[in-house]
Amino acid sequence: xxxxxxxxxxxxxxxxxxxxxxxxxxxxxxxxxxxxxxxxxxxxxxxxxxxxxxxxxxxxxxxxxxxxxxxxxxxxxxxxxxxxxxxxxxxxxxxxxxxxxxxxxxxxxxxxxxxxxxxxxxxxxxxxxxxxxxxxxxxxxxxxxxxxxxxxxxxxxxxxxxxxxxxxxxxxxxxxxxxxxxxxxxxxxxxxxxxxxxxxxxxxxxxxxxxxxxxxxxxxxxxxxxxxxxxxxxxxxxxxxxxxxxxxxxxxxxxxxxxxxxxxxxxxxxxxxxxxxxxxxxxxxxxxxxxxxxxxxxxxxxxxxxxxxxxxxxxxxxxxxxxxxxxxxxxxxxxxxxxxxxxxxxxxxxxxxxxxxxxxxxxxxxxxxxxxxxxxxxxxxxxxxxxxxxxxxxxxxxxxxxxxxxxxxxxxxxxxxxxxxxxxxxxxxxxxxxxxxxxxxxxxxxxx
Ligand code: NDP
Numbered sequence: 001x002x003x004x005x006x007x008x009x010x011x012x013x014x015x016x017x018x019x020x021x022x023x024x025x026x027x028x029x030x031x032x033x034x035x036x037x038x039x040x041x042x043x044x045x046x047x048x049x050x051x052x053x054x055x056x057x058x059x060x061x062x063x064x065x066x067x068x069x070x071x072x073x074x075x076x077x078x079x080x081x082x083x084x085x086x087x088x089x090x091x092x093x094x095x096x097x098x099x100x101x102x103x104x105x106x107x108x109x110x111x112x113x114x115x116x117x118x119x120x121x122x123x124x125x126x127x128x129x130x131x132x133x134x135x136x137x138x139x140x141x142x143x144x145x146x147x148x149x150x151x152x153x154x155x156x157x158x159x160x161x162x163x164x165x166x167x168x169x170x171x172x173x174x175x176x177x178x179x180x181x182x183x184x185x186x187x188x189x190x191x192x193x194x195x196x197x198x199x200x201x202x203x204x205x206x207x208x209x210x211x212x213x214x215x216x217x218x219x220x221x222x223x224x225x226x227x228x229x230x231x232x233x234x235x236x237x238x239x240x241x242x243x244x245x246x247x248x249x250x251x252x253x254x255x256x257x258x259x260x261x262x263x264x265x266x267x268x269x270x271x272x273x274x275x276x277x278x279x280x281x282x283x284x285x286x287x288x289x290x291x292x293x294x295x296x297x298x299x300x301x302x303x304x305x306x307x308x309x310x311x312x313x314x315x316x317x318x319x320x321x322x323x324x325x326x327x328x329x330x331x332x333x334x335x336x337x338x339x340x341x342x343x344x345x346x347x348x349x350x351x352x353x354x355x356x357x358x359x360x361x362x363x364x365x366x367x368x369x370x371x372x373x374x375x376x377x378x379x380x381x382x383x384x385x386x387x388x389x390x391x392x393x394x395x396x397x398x399x400x401x402x403x404x405x406x407x408x409x410x411x412x413x414x415x416x417x418x419x420x421x422x423x424x425x426x427x428x429x430x431x432x433x434x435x436x437x438x439x440x441x442x443x444x445x446x447x448x
Contacts, residue, residue: 001030001353007040008033011052018057022105024324028112028349029056031368035431038420043439049447051439058111059092060084063104064154066132068147071140079103080151082130084164085111088441091162092128093118093377095169095198098147098176100135107131109324110169113348114377116434117370120409123381128164130155136171148179155180156187161194161387167380168198170323173244174210178203193387197380206383208398209376214248215399216375217319217346217367219406222256224342224365224426227414233257235341238315240264241322242285242292245346245373249319251278262313264322265292269310272302314338321346329354336362345369356427371413371430378405 004012015029033052040046066078081104084092094114097107107129115127134147158164168177177198184195199205208215222232235258239246242263250260259275270292280298284290296304311318311331318340320327324347332355335343342365345351349369351359359366379402386392393401416436417429 002034002037004033005037005040007047008036008052011056014053015056019105019108022108024109024349025105025112027353028109031349031353031427032112032116032431032435035428036435039432039435043436045443046439049443051442054442055086055115055438056112058083058085058108059087061104061108062130062158066134066147066150066154068143068150070143078132078134078147080130080132080154081107082128082155082158082164082166083107083111084128084158085126086115086438087126088438088445089119090124090126091160092164093125093167093380094127094129095131095167095376096172096176096180097129097131097169098134098136098171099131100133102131102133106324110348113370115438116431117374118377119434119437120371120412120430121374121378121381121405122408122412123378125165125377125381128166129169130166131169131172134171136176141175144176145179148176149183152180152183153187156184159184159195161192161384165194165380165384166196167377168244170243172198174198174200174205194384197383199383204383204387206379206386206398207393207395208402209379209383210244211248211251211399212379212402213245213373213376214250214321214346215252216378216402216406217245217249217321217344217372218252218256219375219403220367220372220410221253221317221319221342221344223407223410224344224367227424228341228365230341231257232317235259235316236261236314237317237319238262238310238313239319239321239346240269240310240326240350241320241347242281243322245376246319246321247278247282247285249321249346250276250281253317253319254278258317261315262310263292264310267291267293268304268306269308269313270296270302270304271313272299274299274301309334311335316341318343319346320350322350323347324349325352327351327355329358331355332358336364340364343367344372346373348373360425365424366426368427368430370434371409371426374409375402375406378402378409
């Protein structure tokens with residue numbers, strides 16, 4: 001970590017004092033501020049307008065009770081969250097996460113990241129995030145539906161196509177978005193397609209939204225490799241996780257000629273030297289909601305490892321696509337020792353700061369999540385465009401739009417890094433270019 005300019009340091013200390021115990025939020029703020037010394041020195045109006053302090057304080061934070069009844073008639077109480085962080089560029093936009101680890105600090109870290117990610121897409125969307133500490137694992141469809149309906153019974157009054165547009169994240173996929181949209185429609189008596197993204201194709205969803213985050217991560221990786229005259233073809237790739245982002249990152253990497261040899265879930269990891277069988281993986285994870293042990297049982301050459309780290313498996317390209325702080329310094333060292341060329345974060349903040357420093361010290365191409373995984377929210381914004389014009393685009397057209405957005409996004413990060421004297425540093429490039437865009441909009445809108 002670098003030493004912070006006094007303006008940034010003051011703002012960071014305020015964040016620590018005001019948000020005790022929210023380690024992930026502190027980490028996300030610090031990671032952005034670390035890139036901004038030269039920016040605040042060059043643009044004193046940011047300090048004069050207290051832009052950093054305003055950016056670090058959410059515009060609105062909602063926390064609510066979510067009561068629901070399980071199939072046996074027991075009543076459960078979960079906690080719901082929505083942090084509407086910044087709307088300088090457009091309506092709040094960001095996913096909902098259902099996972100037992102969700103708390104206010106996690107939602108704030110994700111919402112803060114989302115502001116910059118959304119700015120990077122070049123589309124008119126602000127940043128927000130939400131979720132619940134509800135654990136969907138092992139729950140029946142009927143239980144998931146009742147939970148989603150109860151969650152929306154409070155959330156509906158805070159969202160809308162011009163206000164706040166949630167989408168999916170960990171534990172929230174097409175099934176949950178369907179139940180949430182159904183309840184919103186029922187309560188409001190409005191068929192307001194643009195209020196949620198990640199919808200099914202039958203009721204206003206967009207082609208490529210399911211694939212978008214994983215595909216986008218691989219498009220960004222392709223662009224990074226191209227700066228070194230390299231390609232994905234023939235490369236050995238590892239993804240972590242085996243959910244939405246991981247599966248479609250693996251699919252696009254495979255389509256571009258790479259071989260994806262390992263993935264993980266919270267129960268361990270599988271290595272499949274023949275290359276992951278993605279049809280089987282989808283069947284197990286998306287349809288049967290099963291485990292990777294089921295995958296290994298059906299593939300003669302695959303091995304399942306309940307202990308250890310997926311990052312100990314040698315690869316040239318590493319795509320962490322599971323969750324925050326899942327790739328530590330030790331993992332980074334072993335990836336470097338095994339000759340990794342590029343790391344792109346499909347998940348949000350999966351690499352710890354120590355791990356990121358190791359990649360930088362060893363000239364490993366590194367794409368931070370706010371840039372590499374922005375394809376998901378970008379395609380959500382394309383879904384909003386289609387809903388607004390009551391149109392629906394073909395798969396190939398939508399994928400081309402996504403690809404171009406990721407190319408532009410890569411170039412924006414690379415150019416900002418060059419301009420501020422840090423060529424090849426995508427962390428600095430992503431933070432600087434998105435911060436300047438949001439800060440300028442905030443200045444223009446006055447003190448609000
Ligand atoms: P999913 O719920 O579809 O999949 C998550 C995967 O990560 C699962 O394989 C899960 O394993 C694993 N995982 C989750 N938590 C842990 C944990 N604590 N330890 C180990 N493994 C874990 O989520 P997504 O694929 O949608 O999201 C993955 C990441 O990508 C998140 O960081 C999310 O914020 C980020 N992201 C997602 C976007 C999207 O469009 N979906 C957009 C941008 C970023 P298990 O099933 O065993 O829990």
